[in-house]
Amino acid sequence: MSQQQRLHALAQDMRQRHLYELFSQEQQRFERLSVQHEQIIFDFSKQRLNDEVLDELIGFAKAKQLDTWIERLFSQQKINYTEQRAAMHWALRLPEYSERHQDLSTEVHAQLQRMFALVEQIHAGQYRGVTGQVIQDVVNIGVGGSDLGPMMVSHALADFKHQTAKGLRLHFVSTMDGSQLSDVLQHLRPETTLFIVSSKSFSTIDTLSNAQTARLWLSAGLGEQSLFLKHHFIGISTRADKMTAWGITPDKQFLLWDWVGGRYSLWSCIGLPIALSIGVAQFKRLLAGAYSVDQHFQLADFRQNIPVLMALIGMWNINFLQINTHAVLPYDGRLKYFTSYLQQLEMESNGKSIQRNHQPVEMHTCPIIWGEVGPNAQHAFYQLLHQGTNRVSCDFIAPIHRYDQQQLQLENANSLIEQHYLALSNCLAQSRLLAFGNHALENEDLDQLPVYQHYSGNQPSSTMLMKSLEPYSLGMLIALYEHKVFVQSVLWNINPFDQWGVEKGKQIANSLLPVLTHTHADLSHLDASTRGLIQSIQMF
Template sequence: MTMINNTPQWQSLQSHLDLDLVEKNIAELFHNKQRFEDLSFEFEQLLLDFSKQKLTKDTLKKLIQLAHAVELPSQIHNLLTGKLVNTTENRPALHSALRMQESETLILAGENINQNIQTELKIMQAMIERITQGHWRGFSGKPITDIVNLGVGGSDLGPLLVCEALDEFKVNYANPVSVHFASTMDGSQVSSLFEKLNPETTLFVLVSKSFTTIDTLSNAASAKAWLMNHCQDERIINKQHFIGISTNEKKMAEWGIHRDHQLKLWDWVGGRFSLWSTVGLTIALKIGMGNFRQLLDGANALDKHFGQAELSNNLPVLFGLVGIWNANFLGISAQAILPYDARLKYFPSYLTQLEMESNGKSVTHAAEKIEYDTCPVLWGEVGPNAQHAFYQLLHQGTRKVACDFIAPVKRFAIAESEHDKALQEQHALTLANCFAQSRALMLGSQIESSQCEPSKFESSHQFYPGNQPSTTILLKELNPFSLGQLIALYEHKVFVMAAIWGINPFDQWGVELGKVMAKETLTAIKSETEINQFDGSTNGLMNYVKQQA
């Protein structure tokens, strides 16, 4: 099979860079007065501006030709219709099915899987109603007041992201309920929660696709021990204080989760894509099922756009192709995620898993070693905070970094009171900083070119090279529907990049390796004998720990 980098389309892009762009900086490309209009694209709640990227309309045309070379439209169709796109595990990747509307149909193995999805959502809704109406009670008969989500990876990052981002949409129930999250294996998060929560009124949600995840089960075991300090009836504790969400009904039952308190997942849902399913229980508890459905509807609308729009006007496709351009032609191996809204503070963390766990691969579907770079390293922070931290590297460091600036256009209502006016002014200040930073990264010291010749100051401590590429993503406002579209945009971007690279974005064997090795080291570190069966460093570290015990 021909590697993508050996195709005529790839070679055409390389020639285009060498002949037309390599000697130019991004600022020069704005001699085209129509550049923003040519390189910004809109769909419903989203606007994507690629005009501060080092590319032209011709670049996008050639990238689309590259997409056709790998038959991207067919690959998108296969993804959305349930074909076996997860080739190493021989199954579909149907997270898009989780956000279908009730009237839609998708047949998989002769079965309309949307009926099963909707059934689980209705079971979840009934659980939420019991909890929020005060009918779900703990071992002492008091109504549940606190829900703790125990998960790791996507089972934690997805719900945590959405609950934080949509905090202002939380529902004031007759029986007030607060949601909390604990994911770390070391127990520090759960122990902190134990200090402030009431065991009589706390309900734990165990989220594990396989129900074998050691991080989650360790926290769950600690939670059960905490509860049983106050009630020794394990049957009541299991039934009244735990909900399980998994593909593995047998394991849930063996652990003690009551059958009526189990919610189902399917093996065609990857953990990092699972917030749309019953894994979103904590989301729906916080913002209500109506708003949760709006989140699903936003993603569903983006799914339809992804599946139906021409490649030349398809936001996830263009977003992914720009990522390919930066990573493989401009040699940019780092990506910063910079939301200019504190409600999105967990979005960078969410995307680090989504992109790097999906596309951190070095072999193709055919298990051939790849000859080109794949996923860049992602990191990020809320933009205004990051300005006082790592923007120094972005502006004056030696590395090229591609940046995604993300901001809502509207934040607060039209000002009426002095308080409202102050908040509106803060939002204007935030947007001003967002646009100023992307402009400064692009222009560098050219901003001051009317007063001085930047080339004369290239050795100066106050010289800014500029020419750092960025994409700006604007949401009309941040609400459940637009957040659904934003998350789905990045999900499909990841798939587009994987399709071009010829890799499987739906497995994560690298994650599994560490889990297997941890079993060996755990056995050794708990033994009473000196450890000498591993490498010198591991032996030395573990023996040191044993000596200090």
């Protein structure tokens, strides 16, 4: 019997068993099915598996040569084979004087040091616009990883905002229709606004269209382009030539490398908005947290390796228990954008159907990732989770501590601490009810309850507890999910570092753009639906 056949047989048995039964029959289940690494506790005891399943899953990973693939990831090999590139986002958080990969570390830190110098100049009020006024607003123009990563982290670490004399406000713009940019510009002054244009290729139409609108806005307010471009635009890209041609001066350019995927780039100078928000020292702690997980991922035994366990559990749910949707539920409002960030990280990476050998995949790949901040989600879709007909796996994420009275310097700090524990208690309660259903209803007489107040439970979940939400632990959390995605790509034999499904739609859009703007354009080459829609657009 093959490993897959054994796993299918174990899954068939597990479908007949309830999580309540597993907890009742197995001693020290939590102790055996949870792992702590520094500030993070990963509890997977409420997943529908046991030691036998876990051993078989680890055997599956070893048969897929996961240990060899981890070594290849942390090398300079071109494991992104479709684009002939390495995938070395881990190099962005190497210590400055790393003995291993010293050449990479030196190259990365040369750019980071330039970025840190700019951040400190802005924080000190020494960076000024063309009229000599201090910069007070920074607008990050990007899309995908150039937007989601910086925005997610800046929002999550709002408690660590660096204080400046005049105050510094950050804004994020990504939509190509200009709606976000229009809303932002209404409240800004050209003299005190700095734009960051982040685009790996510096050819992304979404980003460049917003950048061009920003340039026209500055021109209307400040006049001579050559002067305001130098003072009011920062560029971040792999293409220095394109940034220069656009008008960004070389001293305002920060460079990326083609081995950094956009969704893995927040650790680089793409993270400039993060550094502006929390300061250089805290940005370095963010990098240090991710580096700690890089070491854990490389060195820990698979049985104690959090990213490996996350990936194996996900594969078990998707491929053997046929649970194809996964909800991410943070119980902290600061992680508002974390699920959106993971949607790109996971679905753009592993939403593939072709193996590395160019054959169709043999197993389902990435699940649908969705979710919301837990306390809000409880009043939205938890009804479906608890009593619906769909099977959903969940990740609950929560910090253990929040609100320090000395830090807040607020009279009502104690009430805020109580509110935090209210959220934490809800996090624990919801995972308990999802797992155990009616068995979690303490002091309830089920015979007296109508059937519509019953709960079947047996919905699997993992819980990720952080000591507190701060730069180091957030760096750890993000890196854990990054490496989980890589492990699953190995299990499914796919390339997680390209995104051809993104590129083609944008190319077709570019071909349709001139057709939309010319009333008498030839539409005969288009399908009937697209042709009809364009004619309707032109009619209105």
